[in-house]
Amino acid sequence: MTASASSATNRVFNFSAGPAALPESVLREVQDEMLCLPGAGASLLEISHRDKLFVDILHDAQDTLRSLLGISEDYSVMFMQGGATLQFSAIAANLLRGSGKRAEYLLTGSWGKKAIAEAKKEGDAVAIYDAKETNYDRLPTASDYTVSDDAAYLYYCSNETIQGVQYPSEPDCPDSVPLVSDASSDLLCRPVPVDRYGLLYACAQKNAGPAGVTMVVMRKDLLERADPNTPGYLYYKNHHDNDSEWNTPPTFAIYVLGKVARWLRDEIGGLEAMEKINREKSDSLYKIIDGSNGFYRGHAQQDCRSLMNVTFNLPSDDLTAKFIAEAATHRLAALKGHRSVGGIRASIYNAMPREGVETLGQFMTDFAAANG
Amino acid sequence: MTASASSATNRVFNFSAGPAALPESVLREVQDEMLCLPGAGASLLEISHRDKLFVDILHDAQDTLRSLLGISEDYSVMFMQGGATLQFSAIAANLLRGSGKRAEYLLTGSWGKKAIAEAKKEGDAVAIYDAKETNYDRLPTASDYTVSDDAAYLYYCSNETIQGVQYPSEPDCPDSVPLVSDASSDLLCRPVPVDRYGLLYACAQKNAGPAGVTMVVMRKDLLERADPNTPGYLYYKNHHDNDSEWNTPPTFAIYVLGKVARWLRDEIGGLEAMEKINREKSDSLYKIIDGSNGFYRGHAQQDCRSLMNVTFNLPSDDLTAKFIAEAATHRLAALKGHRSVGGIRASIYNAMPREGVETLGQFMTDFAAANG
Numbered sequence: 001m002t003a004s005a006s007s008a009t010n011r012v013f014n015f016s017a018g019p020a021a022l023p024e025s026v027l028r029e030v031q032d033e034m035l036c037l038p039g040a041g042a043s044l045l046e047i048s049h050r051d052k053l054f055v056d057i058l059h060d061a062q063d064t065l066r067s068l069l070g071i072s073e074d075y076s077v078m079f080m081q082g083g084a085t086l087q088f089s090a091i092a093a094n095l096l097r098g099s100g101k102r103a104e105y106l107l108t109g110s111w112g113k114k115a116i117a118e119a120k121k122e123g124d125a126v127a128i129y130d131a132k133e134t135n136y137d138r139l140p141t142a143s144d145y146t147v148s149d150d151a152a153y154l155y156y157c158s159n160e161t162i163q164g165v166q167y168p169s170e171p172d173c174p175d176s177v178p179l180v181s182d183a184s185s186d187l188l189c190r191p192v193p194v195d196r197y198g199l200l201y202a203c204a205q206k207n208a209g210p211a212g213v214t215m216v217v218m219r220k221d222l223l224e225r226a227d228p229n230t231p232g233y234l235y236y237k238n239h240h241d242n243d244s245e246w247n248t249p250p251t252f253a254i255y256v257l258g259k260v261a262r263w264l265r266d267e268i269g270g271l272e273a274m275e276k277i278n279r280e281k282s283d284s285l286y287k288i289i290d291g292s293n294g295f296y297r298g299h300a301q302q303d304c305r306s307l308m309n310v311t312f313n314l315p316s317d318d319l320t321a322k323f324i325a326e327a328a329t330h331r332l333a334a335l336k337g338h339r340s341v342g343g344i345r346a347s348i349y350n351a352m353p354r355e356g357v358e359t360l361g362q363f364m365t366d367f368a369a370a371n372g
Numbered sequence: 373m374t375a376s377a378s379s380a381t382n383r384v385f386n387f388s389a390g391p392a393a394l395p396e397s398v399l400r401e402v403q404d405e406m407l408c409l410p411g412a413g414a415s416l417l418e419i420s421h422r423d424k425l426f427v428d429i430l431h432d433a434q435d436t437l438r439s440l441l442g443i444s445e446d447y448s449v450m451f452m453q454g455g456a457t458l459q460f461s462a463i464a465a466n467l468l469r470g471s472g473k474r475a476e477y478l479l480t481g482s483w484g485k486k487a488i489a490e491a492k493k494e495g496d497a498v499a500i501y502d503a504k505e506t507n508y509d510r511l512p513t514a515s516d517y518t519v520s521d522d523a524a525y526l527y528y529c530s531n532e533t534i535q536g537v538q539y540p541s542e543p544d545c546p547d548s549v550p551l552v553s554d555a556s557s558d559l560l561c562r563p564v565p566v567d568r569y570g571l572l573y574a575c576a577q578k579n580a581g582p583a584g585v586t587m588v589v590m591r592k593d594l595l596e597r598a599d600p601n602t603p604g605y606l607y608y609k610n611h612h613d614n615d616s617e618w619n620t621p622p623t624f625a626i627y628v629l630g631k632v633a634r635w636l637r638d639e640i641g642g643l644e645a646m647e648k649i650n651r652e653k654s655d656s657l658y659k660i661i662d663g664s665n666g667f668y669r670g671h672a673q674q675d676c677r678s679l680m681n682v683t684f685n686l687p688s689d690d691l692t693a694k695f696i697a698e699a700a701t702h703r704l705a706a707l708k709g710h711r712s713v714g715g716i717r718a719s720i721y722n723a724m725p726r727e728g729v730e731t732l733g734q735f736m737t738d739f740a741a742a743n744g
Contacts, residue, residue, distance in 0.1 A: 012413030016420045019623055024407070027415050031406035035399050041384035041705060043399050045582040045628065048388045048706060081453035081584065082605050085619035089603035121601045205620060210417040212453065212584045212622035229493045231461035233454050234603065247457035248577060250584035251391055252624060256417070333413060334420060 013356035016334035017161050017309060017347040018185065019205040021356075025267070026259045044255050049248050054255075058244060061258030068265055069187075071194050071217055078216040078236065079244040079254050083203045084184045087214060088115040090234040091155070091180055091199065092122035094226035101152035104128045106145065106171060108304075109136040109160025110340065111182055116155075123152070135341070136163040138301045142172050153178040153198060159186035161206070162338040164311030164345065165300045170196050178222060186308050187215065188264060189350060190275035198222055206308070207350045209257035212250045264350065274350055278307040281348050281357040285310045288364050295372040296364065299341050313343035320344065323367055330363050332356075385728035388706035389533050389681060389719040390557065391577040393728075397639070398631045416627050421620050426627075430616060433630030440637055441559075443566050443589055450588040450611040451626050455575045456483065456556045459586060460490035462606040463527070463552055463571065466598035468495040473524035476500045478517065478543060480676075481508040481532025482712065483554055488527075495524070507713070508535040511676045514544050525550040525570060531558035533578070534710040536683030536717065537672045542568050550594060558680050559587065560636060561722060562647035570594050578680070579722045581629035584622045636722065646722055650679040653720050653729040657682045660736050667744040668736065671713050685715035692716065695739055702735050704728075 014021045037044045040053050047054055062077045071077060080086065096103045102124035105116045108131050119125035129145040131138055147154050154173045158181050159166040166186060170193065173179045178198025187202035194200060199218045205211040216236070223237045232238055238246040244254075268274050286305055289296040289312050299311040314320045320343055327335055337345040348357055386393045409416045412425050419426055434449045443449060452458065468475045474496040477488045480503050491497035501517040503510050519526050526545045530553050531538040538558060542565065545551045550570025559574035566572060571590045577583040588608070595609045604610055610618040616626075640646050658677055661668040661684050671683040686692045692715055699707055709717040720729055 010408050010413055014414045014418050016414075016418065016423075018620065019418055019420060021418050022415065027407050027417070031403055034403035034406065035396070036382050041382055041703070042386045042388075043394065045399070046386050046388065046391055046393050048391060049583065051388075051706070081455070081622070082458070083453070083619045086454070086605040089605060093603065118604050121603065203620065210622075210624050211421065211620045212625055231465065231493065231603065231606065232490050233458040233461060247455045248390065248575065248583045250453070250582075250622065250625070252582050253584060253622070331413070334423075 012331040012333040013352070013359055014333050015346045015348065015352070015356075015360070017338075017345060019211045020347055020349050021351040022209070022256070023260060023263045023267070023351045026256065026263055029259055030256060045252055047251075049245055049251050054251055057255050057258055058249070061254055061261060064258060064261035064265055065215065068261060068271055069192055069194055069217070074220055075194060076218050076220055076223065076240040078218065078239040079249055080214045080216055080239055081212065081250055082233070083211070083214055084111065084182055084201070085114070086234070087182070087201050087216070088118035089122070090236065091153070092119035092125065093230045093234045094236055095178065095180070095199075095222065096123040096125065096152045097230070098227055099123065099152050099225070101150060102126055102148070103152040104147055104154050106140060106154070106156040107131065108139055108165050109157060109163040111160060111162075111184070112155070112157045115157070115182060119155070136160060136165060137299055139165065139167060139304045140171070147173055147177055149174050149176050151177045153180045155180045157182040159183070159306050159308055161185040161309050161347070162345075163299060163341060164306040164309040165304045166306035166308065167304065178219070186306070188261075188271065188274070189278050189307055191271045204253060204257050209260050210253050213253035213257055215257070260351075268350070275307075277354070278348070278350065281352065281354060282307045282310060284357060284361050285346060285348070285364070288361055292368045293372065295368045299343070308347060308349055310346040310348060311337060311341055311343065319371055322371070326367065327360070327363055330359060332360055332363060384703040384705040385724070385731055386705050387718045387720065387724070387728075387732070389710075389717060391583045392719055392721050393723040394581070394628070395632060395635045395639070395723045398628065398635055401631055402628060417624055419623075421617055421623050426623055429627050429630055430621070433626055433633060436630060436633035436637055437587065440633060440643055441564055441566055441589070446592055447566060448590050448592055448595065448612040450590065450608065451616040451621055452586045452588055452611055453584065453622055454605070455583070455586055456554055456573070457486070458606070459554070459573050459588070460487040461494070462608065463525070464491035464494035464497065465602045465606045466608050467550065467552070467571075467594065468497065468524045469602070470599055471495065471524050471597070473522055474498055474520070475524040476519055476526050478512060478526070478528040479503065480511055480537050481529060481535040483532055483534075483556070484527070484529045487529070487554060491527070508532060508537060509671055510673045511537065511539060512543070519545055519549055521546050521548050523549045525552045527552045527554075529554040531555070531678050531680055533557040533681050533719070534717075535671060535713060536678040536681040537676045538678035538680065539676065550591070558678070560633075560643065560646070561650050561679055563643045576625060576629050578719075581632050582625050585625035585629055587629070632723075640722070647679075649726070650720070650722065653724065653726060654679045654682060656729060656733050657718060657720070657736070660733055664740045664744070667740045671715070680719060680721055682718040682720060683709060683713055683715065689714075691743055694743070698739065699732070699735055702731060704732055704735060
């Protein structure tokens, strides 16, 4: 298998916003088991989701997430398909449709906007804060919004990947209102007080695994609110009651997710250790931005800078293009920012090694010196 | 990489109904590329779905399916998540809801029953044939049902995996009515006259790849029928208009699907060659059943026996258990029938090698001789 061994030396530092870098040790395990999952006599790709070997893998992934995040038995942990996009509809179909209430949204970036558009199809959904006037570079302060005591739920996106805006902690929310979060691009980057949430979800392809599976953590009492006439795949109770096997789950994505969660717990040491590393990594890049005399201009306001997506602009589009081209010669890949913000986006999720961030930091310093 | 090399020798003949056996050559390619997709400097699992490398993979998978099935430009080829189960709702949401028409269903097994249950949430859906009285062992004849000229669509399941009942060709359907088929467990097993369909879909985990992706082939004029207020992920037009990248698609599952499709076209020689092999494989097992003097009793009537799922019963539950246990010692795995039919189900999808079927056939002959 020299092909595999040699190709591994060609790996770049991959700053993709998602699907994104995975721990190399996880990829090696997956590679080793590709033809034969131990005990199966077949690839994981080939065995039934009802096979005890897979059911154990699914339960282990759930249990590892529970231990990492401190998820109590008051919550269901489900694996679903369709990404955050399907959740946009499922949340509103389960918790808003027919409730006679209104759902309230905090809009701090692109993903929140997409979520409310789907919710409006299902009922009364209102943005009680919208940062569009400053191109989504900031968070609301407590005085910027008021949540109704009888809202169906309060929805926010904890980390806006495109803008690089992250909530440092949960927004204010009355106890009577379920707090719902799209944590797709920051779940597992730091500890989370799950007990404050009604529903918390994340597609896996940022911090937790490959595209194709979404983790949904939902307070069990909320499962009963939806009308059973909700389209079956969107009806959370089907997934909960059947332990994520109402229909065939995305077995491979769950298997990789479980390995990533174990890596995080056993190799990194859990979410507090992970947060410390993530803070060191992101701080080192923000320090270079702030020390560049305006050559690099961060998009997000300082108090809401993301640990995961470092977004910044250069003085011109030409320099941005030059930055990306020269970075590639240093094995630094996938740095182009989203068109709505422009410039550079360095996504430095859990699996981005310190060495990658250091290499990028040095390159940024050198590039500013040569072109500033 | 001796672990991989040695573990491959432990592979069994895997008769799982799905997820199911994959071509070993495909698994080896996936293994070789796991750390580094050629040209990417990263695993396929790690690169963006917007990366040209992945977009090319997606287009190649579509093109290979088009060439295998002879799909014209009148049809869209989409990749979606959520399995057949999500399609049950999506079909009715797009083609039935608000249409003022009724959808008509032919029920010849478990999957058709699940499909109509979801459709009834969206509108008027009626079973115009239901084989439940004979525990779904047969197909309707032309005189058993009449399709309304103004039906929203006629729905059927071309191969009922659990019962092992397969349509030898399309059911009668007026030209005015879109024919819709769940071909999850037999698409790609033989040529299909796609032009006769309005919509044809198949989850991948039988004949085409891993769990987590569903192929949807839809006549483009039907895309316009749905209300844009359909939940976004269920609204086919979103997927079509964005070439299966409305949101992050299940990149790995599409990548493997593309490799399986190429294997089928380039190694096997296409669908006519595949059908010939599938017919030889299934005929050899049905011949043993028919020649066993009643020791083995096939579940499906002879005229609708499946090429894919060979279902049969033994004289007693004890003998069934003994059969399964002894088969395992011959590297024959995952043969237990579904509880609703009992007995044995040998799923012999495209990737099951002749050698596996021959080994099973010899075992069946020997077992009947020893226990009959």
